[in-house]
Amino acid sequence: MxxxxxxxxxxxxxxxxxxxxxxxxxxxxxxxxxxxxxxxxxxxxxxxxxxxxxxxxxxxxxxxxxxxxxxxxxEFLAGVTGAWRLHADRGRGADVADGVVVRDEVLTALHSLPPRMRAVLVLRYWEDLSEAQIADTLGCSIGTVKSQTSRGLTRLRAVLPASSAEPVTTNGEV
Structure with missing residues (x-):
């Protein structure tokens, strides 16, 4: 090249x-x-x-x-502030501010993960790489990618409110 x-x-x-x-x-x-x-x-x-x-x-x-x-x-990372409870209790339709709050909660939760686990989730769900491609990129086995993905998603589900579990459209922007 x-x-x-x-x-x-x-x-x-x-x-x-x-x-x-x-x-x-x-x-x-x-x-x-x-x-x-x-x-x-x-x-x-x-x-x-x-x-x-x-x-x-x-x-x-x-x-x-x-x-x-x-x-x-x-490095110290702030936890989820509880703003999601206000959103859940309001019962109103979603607006732009709600989307920003949800996105912030997802990013905060993502950054609370260990770096390798975070990398696996980013490469899998943001970059849309296959497990084999991720394993090659990270220099690990496909089994490691699968276990890191499973553990990472479990950890995210544990800290995120149910409303954040719904997909947030970012149009490719962060």
């Missing part, structure tokens, strides 16, 4: 990469940093890369998991 192909890849896939990174990090700034770091690493070996999106995704996941291991004990 040529240098022009790298530039073209970045122009076409940058927004997709930032969205995925946001789900992995929980912060727009951290997501952009993660993507930039991953692209810098990918650029060094660009001519040897066969599947650029999978390669950059794997770099992002590995980088995020590595960062979490180094600094994870210092």
């Amino acid at each position: 040529t240098d022009d192909s790298f530039r073209e890849f970045v122009e076409i896939r940058y927004a997709d990469l930032v969205r995925t990174a946001y789900l992995l990090t929980g912060s727009r700034h951290s997501a952009e940093d993660l993507v930039q770091s991953a692209l810098m690493r990918a650029m060094r070996r660009w001519r040897q890369v066969n599947d650029p999106m999978a390669y950059v995704r794997r770099i992002m996941v590995n980088e995020r998991v590595s960062l979490w291991h180094r600094f994870g004990s210092r």
Whole structure:
């Protein structure tokens, strides 16, 4: 692949990469940093890369998991505030604000998961990768992907209210 192909890849896939990174990090700034770091690493070996999106995704996941291991004990995540109870008790039809609240609750719950479990769920349900593709990306077995998916969904169901379990349409935006 040529240098022009790298530039073209970045122009076409940058927004997709930032969205995925946001789900992995929980912060727009951290997501952009993660993507930039991953692209810098990918650029060094660009001519040897066969599947650029999978390669950059794997770099992002590995980088995020590595960062979490180094600094994870210092990171504190806020719990769900209980705003969902107000939404459930009102009995009104859903509006834009309710959708924002639900999305925030889902993202907060997602970021309470360990990084590898979060990565499996993001790659499975956001990136729509198969279990085999996820296993290849993370360098683990398909059985590990299945167990991490099951445990992750169980944990999300335990902390999310029933109203958040319904799909939230984000039109590909985070």
